Amino acid sequence: MVRELEFKILCERHSDAIYRFAHSILANQADAEDATQEVLLRLWNSLPKLYPFNLRAWLLQTTRHYCLDQIRRRKQLAAPMLLDDEVMAEQPDEQAVNPSVAAESSSRLDQARKLLLKLPENLRSVFVLYEVNGLRYREIADVLGMPINSVKVYLLRARERLSILAKEEDLCQQTSRE
Amino acid sequence: MPADLSRIIRELKQETCPPRVRDEVRGRIHPQPNSPGRWWRIIPAMAAGLALVGGILVWQWPAGDEARLKTEMTRATPSHVQIASQTEAALGLIGGLLAEASAHSEQVISSRAVPPLRNGLRIAKNKIIEHLKP
Known part of the structure; x- marks a missing residue:
C-alpha cells in the first residue's frame, strides 16, 4: 500500500519530465509514451532498491539509456523511426474533431x-x-x-x-x- | 535570454505526459509486499513532516468542532473528494521537499562538519601520544 502510494506520487511528479525528455530524444509521440511507460515500470520494479534522494537523476538516466537503446536497435533492424510529422501523415489525427483549434x-x-x-x-x-x-x-x-x-x-x-x-x-x- | 528562446522554452514546458500513460502503467503493476530496506533512510524526514502537519492541525483545531467535522465528512461531495486528492498530492510534494532538504543537510554535514572534527581528533590524539612519551 505504501509502495503503491509512493509510486503514484512519483509518477505524478516525474512523468512529465520523463515524457518530455524521451520525446526530445525519440522525436515521436508514440515512442515517447512507450519509453515513459517502460521507465515507470522499471521504477516500480527497482523502487525498493533505489536511494530516494537522487530519483530524478536515476529516472532521466534510465530514460536516456532506454531511448538510445531503442534508436540503436531500430538502426540494426533497418526500421527507421518515424518523426511526428510522418506519423501524422500516416494516421488520422486524434484531435481531428476540431481541426482548427487543435x-x-x-x-x-x-x-x-x-x-x-x-x-x-x-x-x-x-x-x-x-x-x-x-x-x-x-x-x-x-x-x-x-x-x-x-x-x-x-x-x-x-x-x-x-x-x-x-x-x-x-x-x-x-x-x-x- | 533572447525572446525567441524564451518562447521556445515556454512552448516546450507546456508539453505534458498524457494521463493514459500513467493509467496504463498503474494497470500493469502488481502489488508486492513492502520492503522496509530503504524506508529507514527517509523516516526522519517523514516524521518531521508528520509532526509539523500534526502540530498545525492540533493548533488550528478548536474544541467542539469534531462532531461537525464528522458530519461533514459523511456528506462528502465530489468537490470534497477533489480537495482531499489535492491535499494528498500536496502532502506528497511536502514529503518530497523534506526528503530533498534532508539529503542536502546530510551532504553539508558530511562535507563541512566531519573533516574539521576528524582533524581535531587527530591533533588531540597526537598531542596525547607526545605527552605520554617518556
Whole structure:
C-alpha cells in the first residue's frame, strides 16, 4: 500500500519530465509514451532498491539509456523511426474533431520541437534537462555522465544555436508571407 | 535570454505526459509486499513532516468542532473528494521537499562538519601520544 502510494506520487511528479525528455530524444509521440511507460515500470520494479534522494537523476538516466537503446536497435533492424510529422501523415489525427483549434494550439509546440530536433542529441538533452525540466548542472552531469563544465558549455552552445535557428525560421516565415 | 528562446522554452514546458500513460502503467503493476530496506533512510524526514502537519492541525483545531467535522465528512461531495486528492498530492510534494532538504543537510554535514572534527581528533590524539612519551 505504501509502495503503491509512493509510486503514484512519483509518477505524478516525474512523468512529465520523463515524457518530455524521451520525446526530445525519440522525436515521436508514440515512442515517447512507450519509453515513459517502460521507465515507470522499471521504477516500480527497482523502487525498493533505489536511494530516494537522487530519483530524478536515476529516472532521466534510465530514460536516456532506454531511448538510445531503442534508436540503436531500430538502426540494426533497418526500421527507421518515424518523426511526428510522418506519423501524422500516416494516421488520422486524434484531435481531428476540431481541426482548427487543435492545429492552432499544437502548431507552436510543433515548431519549437522541430527547432529543437535540429540540434545534436547531446546539446538537445542538456537544453531540455536544464531549461525545460529544470535540473541543476550537477544532476545533468549525473544523467549524461559528463563533467559539469561540459554541461555548461553544451548549454551555452544549445542556446546559441537555437536562437540562430529561431531567427532563421522567423525570416523564412516572413519571406513566405511576402 | 533572447525572446525567441524564451518562447521556445515556454512552448516546450507546456508539453505534458498524457494521463493514459500513467493509467496504463498503474494497470500493469502488481502489488508486492513492502520492503522496509530503504524506508529507514527517509523516516526522519517523514516524521518531521508528520509532526509539523500534526502540530498545525492540533493548533488550528478548536474544541467542539469534531462532531461537525464528522458530519461533514459523511456528506462528502465530489468537490470534497477533489480537495482531499489535492491535499494528498500536496502532502506528497511536502514529503518530497523534506526528503530533498534532508539529503542536502546530510551532504553539508558530511562535507563541512566531519573533516574539521576528524582533524581535531587527530591533533588531540597526537598531542596525547607526545605527552605520554617518556
